[in-house]
Amino acid sequence: MAALPPGARAVFVLHDVEGRTHEEIAAMLDLAPGTSKAQLHRARRLLREALGS
């Protein structure tokens, strides 16, 4: 997780660990909700690849 880009890491922690919604994350980090979703998708894809099969 530490290897993720900072933006993707922050969104992943807030969404998948903390259980916040994209709307809440967008308000907290001053992002558009679509950007929060895109960052989450990126974080999950990178982590899936890192976890391997």
Place this chain on the structure above:
Amino acid sequence: MTCQELDERLDDWVDGALGEADAREIETHLASCALCHERERRLRRLLAHAAALPRSVTPPRDLWPDIARRLESERPWRWATGGWGPVALAAAATVVVGLVAVLWNGRAPSPARTVEIPSASPEARLVAGTTVISDPVLAAAERDYEAAANALLEALQQRKSRLQPGALAAVESNLEVIDRALAEVREALVKDPTNPELSRMLVSTHRKKVDVLSRVVKLSTAL
């Protein structure tokens, strides 16, 4: 549906954010594609790992209602430093500090300690804590929270001219109390690094700091 299309929608599907028709398409594809089924399995495993990380616990008292009440009743902010808001916040942080002592020493709770609220500038809080957390997952989580808090502090700095001086001083004082609680939890974790309650408390206190900051920034933007 192609495998690429499924990959683009897989997050929404596991989050339950797709409509019925789209969900059916995903299910049909997954039933016939071993590669995408494996993608789904990895994603669910990842989410299970994330869910198992130390997460926030409900704090003994939410810090926010006191701030919100004052903002609603006294706009523009006239948050006198002698008001009840800061005292209540200090008391809430004191509970955190007191709990650390109990968890660390295994003793019965002692009466709440008095916390002196010092004045501090936002710049002073931009300095990261020097205590080293040995658990790499917890250390990474702490770095994330600190990065978020620092970004919010910078945003608050840019908007501070919109706030009454008393309001800004009160917010800074309350953040100082939270920072003091964080320092105590960190110190306790160094001495008892495997204590899960301390880990949860560290995350919870960080979350509280980010919560307070994000709400103050949001309201300062609205003023």
